[in-house]
Amino acid sequence: MKKILYVVLDGLGDLPIKELGDKTPLEAAFTPHMDKLAQKGKTGIVYPVAKGIAPESDVAVICLLGYDAHKYYTGRGPLESYAEGLEIHDGDLALRVNFATVDKDGKTILDRRVGRNLTTEEAKALAQELNSKVILSSGTFEFRSTIGHRGVLVIRSQRGRLSGWITNPDPAYGREGVFGIALEKFPNTIQESRPVEGHENDPKAIEAAKLLNEWTQKAHLVLQEAQTNKRRAAESKMVGNAIVSRDAGDCLPKFPSFTETNGLKFGSFVQMPVEKGIALLTGIDVVNLPLSTGKPEVDYPLWAETAIKKSKDFDGLYIHIKGPDEPAHDGNFNKKRTSIEEIDKFFFGSLIPKINLQDYIIAVTADHSTPCKLKSHSADPVPLLVVGGAIKPDGSLSFSEKAAKLGSIGELTGQDILPFLVQHAK
Numbered sequence: 001m002k003k004i005l006y007v008v009l010d011g012l013g014d015l016p017i018k019e020l021g022d023k024t025p026l027e028a029a030f031t032p033h034m035d036k037l038a039q040k041g042k043t044g045i046v047y048p049v050a051k052g053i054a055p056e057s058d059v060a061v062i063c064l065l066g067y068d069a070h071k072y073y074t075g076r077g078p079l080e081s082y083a084e085g086l087e088i089h090d091g092d093l094a095l096r097v098n099f100a101t102v103d104k105d106g107k108t109i110l111d112r113r114v115g116r117n118l119t120t121e122e123a124k125a126l127a128q129e130l131n132s133k134v135i136l137s138s139g140t141f142e143f144r145s146t147i148g149h150r151g152v153l154v155i156r157s158q159r160g161r162l163s164g165w166i167t168n169p170d171p172a173y174g175r176e177g178v179f180g181i182a183l184e185k186f187p188n189t190i191q192e193s194r195p196v197e198g199h200e201n202d203p204k205a206i207e208a209a210k211l212l213n214e215w216t217q218k219a220h221l222v223l224q225e226a227q228t229n230k231r232r233a234a235e236s237k238m239v240g241n242a243i244v245s246r247d248a249g250d251c252l253p254k255f256p257s258f259t260e261t262n263g264l265k266f267g268s269f270v271q272m273p274v275e276k277g278i279a280l281l282t283g284i285d286v287v288n289l290p291l292s293t294g295k296p297e298v299d300y301p302l303w304a305e306t307a308i309k310k311s312k313d314f315d316g317l318y319i320h321i322k323g324p325d326e327p328a329h330d331g332n333f334n335k336k337r338t339s340i341e342e343i344d345k346f347f348f349g350s351l352i353p354k355i356n357l358q359d360y361i362i363a364v365t366a367d368h369s370t371p372c373k374l375k376s377h378s379a380d381p382v383p384l385l386v387v388g389g390a391i392k393p394d395g396s397l398s399f400s401e402k403a404a405k406l407g408s409i410g411e412l413t414g415q416d417i418l419p420f421l422v423q424h425a426k
Contacts, residue, residue, distance in 0.1 A: 056368075059180075093163075106190075129228075265316075
């Protein structure tokens with residue numbers, strides 16, 4: 001059986017941009033290594049969850065790994081909290097959160113990510129203050145910062161179970177059923193959480209929303225006085241004086257074992273807590289990598305070298321690279337193009353010369369599109385290339401959104417990809 005390398009470039013997809021000659025960042029990028037892979041293999045397009053859905057990464061990754069997210073997903077909060085080592089019991093309320101900057105009124109959001117320069121160390125110091133100084137009237141909580149401005153929150157009620165069927169205080173994200181969705185337009189204020197439609201009379205949802213609103217207000221008061229924020233203000237930096245939360249869940253998803261379902265032993269390279277949580281809960285091994293240096297010329301060759309080495313221990317590797325998504329959320333199409341070029345040069349440029357393609361099946365795709373002009377996820381399809389083993393070229397000339405629409409693979413959903421790879425690997 002061929003080894004599978006399943007590479008997902010976060011937020012890779014985009015729409016044509018006038019300043020780039022009506023090309024997407026991927027089409028405008030210089031990507032000789034991925035283009036060569038496309039020329040040796042087949043291409044197509046993928047709707048990561050389904051047509052018409054602009055997914056968050058968690059739902060998309062679940063589908064890309066072959067699971068039905070509609071069946072198993074319980075919210076992003078439980079996934080990330082579990083990845084960070086917090087205990088999640090049925091009836092606990094778990095949420096994904098951001099440190100944010102709000103105006104003097106405590107509600108108007110100036111920046112949802114504290115200017116993207118809150119360090120992990122600063123966030124840890126703020127988290128310590130929250131854990132030691134916030135006291136809830138009828139519950140307890142655990143708060144943990146993760147990477148940069150990101151964190152997780154678990155609230156437990158002293159009155160019984162809580163329900164995750166509540167709305168988000170973070171205005172940038174809504175809900176469609178259990179799925180979190182990124183909104184293109186939203187009010188610029190922290191929202192009061194409330195039970196979602198259909199759960200207005202559920203005592204567990206009412207209590208969950210009440211405790212979350214109480215925690216949000218008390219967290220703001222503590223963060224306003226935090227020494228870390230006073231130091232940042234003195235340095236003319238944005239302060240992390242509020243928490244915006246989203247994607248509540250009240251239990252862990254119960255995934256069938258990936259190994260038992262697919263007959264494959266997989267490892268994963270993941271950068272973010274949500275992907276780590278999915279890997280751990282599906283029984284996919286997490287390959288530990290050194291913390292990112294922020295230097296692609298250092299990090300990506302190391303990832304490529306580790307992928308070659310670790311592929312001997314597994315039937316396949318799931319490799320999730322965050323790169324293109326962040327600049328897309330900031331609307332920075334030049335930085336997104338550069339990020340794609342760095343992945344091509346330093347990851348694929350380090351990987352491809354050192355392996356025999358006949359011994360591998362390599363897939364390159366994305367978990368969603370993040371168009372720079374929207375600064376959020378969209379329902380647009382993403383490109384896919386599959387190469388290696390006995391796969392015959394289909395005449396694709398490059399790896400891009402436009403070229404992939406002409407490829408012989410046609411249209412797939414995220415759940416279709418893994419069976420397609422396994423078929424060719426065998």
